[in-house]
Amino acid sequence: MASVELEGIKKAFGEVVAVKKLDLSIKEGEFFTFLGPSGCGKTTTLRMIAGFYYPTEGTVKFSQKDMTKVAPEKRNTGMVFQNYALFPHMTVFENVAFGLKVRKLSKSETQMRVHDVLKKVRLEQYSKRQVSQLSGGQQQRVALARALVIEPDILLLDEPLSNLDARLRDEMRTEILRLQKDYRITTIYVTHDQVEALTMSDRIAVFNFGVCHQIGSPKEIYNQPVNDFVASFIGEINLLNCELINRKEQESCTVKLLDIPDKTFYLYTEKIEEGLPPSSPLKLLIRPEGVELSLTELHEENVLKGTVSLAQFTGTSVNLHIQVNEKVMIKALALNKGELGWIENGTTIWIRLPKEQMRIVPSILGVD
Numbered sequence: 001m002a003s004v005e006l007e008g009i010k011k012a013f014g015e016v017v018a019v020k021k022l023d024l025s026i027k028e029g030e031f032f033t034f035l036g037p038s039g040c041g042k043t044t045t046l047r048m049i050a051g052f053y054y055p056t057e058g059t060v061k062f063s064q065k066d067m068t069k070v071a072p073e074k075r076n077t078g079m080v081f082q083n084y085a086l087f088p089h090m091t092v093f094e095n096v097a098f099g100l101k102v103r104k105l106s107k108s109e110t111q112m113r114v115h116d117v118l119k120k121v122r123l124e125q126y127s128k129r130q131v132s133q134l135s136g137g138q139q140q141r142v143a144l145a146r147a148l149v150i151e152p153d154i155l156l157l158d159e160p161l162s163n164l165d166a167r168l169r170d171e172m173r174t175e176i177l178r179l180q181k182d183y184r185i186t187t188i189y190v191t192h193d194q195v196e197a198l199t200m201s202d203r204i205a206v207f208n209f210g211v212c213h214q215i216g217s218p219k220e221i222y223n224q225p226v227n228d229f230v231a232s233f234i235g236e237i238n239l240l241n242c243e244l245i246n247r248k249e250q251e252s253c254t255v256k257l258l259d260i261p262d263k264t265f266y267l268y269t270e271k272i273e274e275g276l277p278p279s280s281p282l283k284l285l286i287r288p289e290g291v292e293l294s295l296t297e298l299h300e301e302n303v304l305k306g307t308v309s310l311a312q313f314t315g316t317s318v319n320l321h322i323q324v325n326e327k328v329m330i331k332a333l334a335l336n337k338g339e340l341g342w343i344e345n346g347t348t349i350w351i352r353l354p355k356e357q358m359r360i361v362p363s364i365l366g367v368d
């Protein structure tokens with residue numbers, strides 16, 4: 001096991017700056033995920049850790065040892081690629097043994113290690129089969145076995161599940177976590193899939209356009225996003241253009257929603273992101289599950305009246321779109337019970353935005 005430290009990392013390919021300036025440290029044994037949309041610099045960062053690319057600026061360290069210019073084969077990392085990169089004409093055994101052969105391990109040691117790892121990934125009975133004769137999920141396990149057999153200090157996984165169907169993806173998520181805990185190996189996982197990131201990771205780094213916007217546990221990222229990009233990339237959310245009217249210490253503060261005239265809302269001061277840039281556009285955030293609903297009029301603060309424009313039944317709940325006016329639509333969630341479970345399009349409804357469920361963050365996506 002090793003820790004990973006990235007200090008002031010930048011990577012440019014000619015004019016294209018794939019990673020702008022990155023500082024992060026990954027702890028020993030941690031399951032750490034790089035999450036972000038296509039082209040945001042996740043794979044480039046992973047490849048700098050593997051040594052396939054050298055950074056234009058900055059330092060890559062493993063357990064505080066400078067590895068920036070060390071060749072990939074001397075880093076003791078195991079990597080699994082999106083397309084598996086297996087040798088199709090070779091057997092499962094030969095594929096997994098390949099890295100050990102390169103390292104010139106004895107035949108008996110190789111036999112033993114390959115046997116052990118194939119058992120771990122539940123492929124012992126397939127060792128003589130050609131990989132081209134395996135299913136996608138089985139090929140994925142071979143790729144994992146090949147990465148693990150060298151007993152790497154760090155396991156690097158680049159969108160390893162994106163070629164599998166939904167059911168197999170679920171199964172492999174559990175499998176990868178089981179192996180990661182078994183081997184107690186520092187793991188860096190690249191994905192654009194928020195469900196994978198939330199369910200698997202100890203911590204997540206959220207990227208966009210070569211910049212890491214936030215690092216935190218799945219709960220921190222979901223519940224305390226630092227800006228509207230992070231908030232909207234993970235889960236459903238309502239983002240409302242707003243202006244902060246008055247900010248008091250340890251009390252409610254007052255907010256004006258720009259698209260709902262003559263209405264003031266109150267939320268707790270600690271729900272305002274620290275150090276908001278003075279003139280930047282702001283967004284008020286609230287998750288659909290934080291919105292409260294009533295079919296009878298509510299006479300309290302933070303209430304809006306709207307009309308249901310979409311009621312999508314999902315089994316356990318109903319996803320609702322509630323039109324407040326031409327510009328503002330609020331997403332909410334009604335559990336499949338009581339009268340709210342039977343709600344239909346066109347229903348008039350009262351929405352309460354509880355103080356503790358709202359946050360104010362700077363908008364990097366811009367006011368729409």
Ligand SMILES: Nc1ncnc2c1ncn2[C@@H]1O[C@H](COP(=O)(O)OP(=O)(O)OP(=O)(O)O)[C@@H](O)[C@H]1O
Pocket residue numbers: 013016017018036037038039040041042043044045192
């Ligand atoms: N070898 C290269 N030469 C030139 N530009 C590159 C190279 N590799 C990556 N880029 C560019 O750098 C940016 C980041 O790419 P990267 O592959 O790291 O993104 P990503 O977040 O992993 O995307 P994806 O999820 O699509 O794999 C993109 O604009 C990409 O086109």
